[in-house]
Amino acid sequence: MREALHVIDNELVHLPYSATDDDVTNFKKLAKKEIYQCPYCQAKLIVKHGEERGLYFSHQHSEACEESRMVDKAEKRYTKQTERESSLHKVLIDIIMDELEIKAKINNGMFVNVGYKAKAEWKEYPDIYVKLPKKELAVSIVTNVSPAHDSKLAQQITKRHEYFIEQGLEPVWFIEKVEQAIEKDKNSIILWDAELTIASKTQEDNMWDKLISSEIEDEKFYDYFSYPSSFIKNVDVKSLYYIFNNDQQVVVKVQRFLKDRVVKPFRAFLINDGYELPFAEALAIDDGFRLSNPDIEEELRKTFQDKVFQKREEHAEQQLHEENLRKQKLEHDEKERELRLKELRKQRMGEEKNPAITYNELKQLLKERIGLTQKEQMQLWNRYMPRIGLNNSKLIWDIVINNDCKNFSDLKRFLDK
Ligand SMILES: [Zn+2]
Numbered sequence: 001m002r003e004a005l006h007v008i009d010n011e012l013v014h015l016p017y018s019a020t021d022d023d024v025t026n027f028k029k030l031a032k033k034e035i036y037q038c039p040y041c042q043a044k045l046i047v048k049h050g051e052e053r054g055l056y057f058s059h060q061h062s063e064a065c066e067e068s069r070m071v072d073k074a075e076k077r078y079t080k081q082t083e084r085e086s087s088l089h090k091v092l093i094d095i096i097m098d099e100l101e102i103k104a105k106i107n108n109g110m111f112v113n114v115g116y117k118a119k120a121e122w123k124e125y126p127d128i129y130v131k132l133p134k135k136e137l138a139v140s141i142v143t144n145v146s147p148a149h150d151s152k153l154a155q156q157i158t159k160r161h162e163y164f165i166e167q168g169l170e171p172v173w174f175i176e177k178v179e180q181a182i183e184k185d186k187n188s189i190i191l192w193d194a195e196l197t198i199a200s201k202t203q204e205d206n207m208w209d210k211l212i213s214s215e216i217e218d219e220k221f222y223d224y225f226s227y228p229s230s231f232i233k234n235v236d237v238k239s240l241y242y243i244f245n246n247d248q249q250v251v252v253k254v255q256r257f258l259k260d261r262v263v264k265p266f267r268a269f270l271i272n273d274g275y276e277l278p279f280a281e282a283l284a285i286d287d288g289f290r291l292s293n294p295d296i297e298e299e300l301r302k303t304f305q306d307k308v309f310q311k312r313e314e315h316a317e318q319q320l321h322e323e324n325l326r327k328q329k330l331e332h333d334e335k336e337r338e339l340r341l342k343e344l345r346k347q348r349m350g351e352e353k354n355p356a357i358t359y360n361e362l363k364q365l366l367k368e369r370i371g372l373t374q375k376e377q378m379q380l381w382n383r384y385m386p387r388i389g390l391n392n393s394k395l396i397w398d399i400v401i402n403n404d405c406k407n408f409s410d411l412k413r414f415l416d417k
Contacts, residue, residue: 073120137172196262252276277292
């Protein structure tokens, strides 16, 4: 065991992992004065030191009690469970434990312990166990989320998540902040498998559900955001809690999304860019952890409504603009058509004013106008008509009229040109 109760003041004593020879001698001396006892059976403990285990407490004559043996076993299983985590995992747990221990002192009926000690008999352990007057929380931190191990990790996490629920606990997951895959132009976020599994459903998410349910009654809602799906029927807003160290302190980033695809890729509608919350605030105790700032959320919901309103206006304006363009084009086309019709009509009317004539009519007309003789007529027939064509008799008559020919010779001058 790595910890014991201090007999005099009943405080928990933790032995350091790495100890100098002086440390070892000193702790061993203190133990001989019988100041350490087992937190489970209250037996006096001695201190031992080994290559692998470092410094540790042990029952006398190696007669460990049942409870301490179970906790030792649980610690081994927990160590195995957390093998995959990064070095940040341990640091974050320590920070959260410190914060929660402070809160436990001021909240009646609140109790905090590391998961494997609180629930040594379990098969899976939360990193931290929190007991509140009305519920128990299983707090876990996931680090090292990468696409390569994503599916396997998601399976492990899902199993653990369901196990905690079976045991009557409410799982709370924090995830080490990794690069987020956000499609800005589509207003969407692409989630890891693991992220979809550990997303929470909180009081604030329910309030967002309400707001979005009313907004999507407008069937063009997703068009406003260029979001590529409009098939989200069951509005289910969820939240993720990213944890990271900004320059001064550990913060939680609250990220909400509207659940959409349940097969890969896990695209979801991004509700906003999220916001950072100091750790102490995120872990404030209401019914469970607060995990949000109600004022910011209220503000964000207002902003969201304004944004939808603005996008709706823009969309309507765009529609109107397109409608106008369509109308203008129609009007233009109509004018073109009318112009063409007019042209055609003019043409036809011209033809009516100036109807074609037959060769016989031409002969008659020429006889009257320029005194065409029999001989001249033969000449016209043989020399000119084959060239001009009988159907074009009118052409000859036009020449006579337009040039005011007085006789056949006048006409011939033009025809010979
Ligand atoms: Zn014991």
